[in-house]
Amino acid sequence: MSRIEVDRERCVGSGACEALAPEVFEVDDDGVLVVHRPEPTGKELGDVEDAVQACPTRALSLAE
Numbered sequence: 100m101s102r103i104e105v106d107r108e109r110c111v112g113s114g115a116c117e118a119l120a121p122e123v124f125e126v127d128d129d130g131v132l133v134v135h136r137p138e139p140t141g142k143e144l145g146d147v148e149d150a151v152q153a154c155p156t157r158a159l160s161l162a163e
């Protein structure tokens with residue numbers, strides 16, 4: 100099982116992750132990232148892998 104880790108010091112609330120994986124990530128009205136599925140599987144996991152690559156501040160990672 101892969102688990103999403105967010106470096107809150109790095110996240111700037113750009114929303115790039117939400118654009119790629121909207122079922123998993125949401126930037127709320129205060130610009131704070133909410134992770135709806137911390138342990139994604141299947142298609143969501145693929146989308147999260149794309150989001151990890153796309154995050155402009157490298158705030159996202161996947162841990163086993």
Ligand code: SF4
Nearest residue numbers: 110111113114116154
């Ligand atoms: S793409 Fe990165 S910086 Fe932007 S909201 Fe997601 S985790 Fe934060």
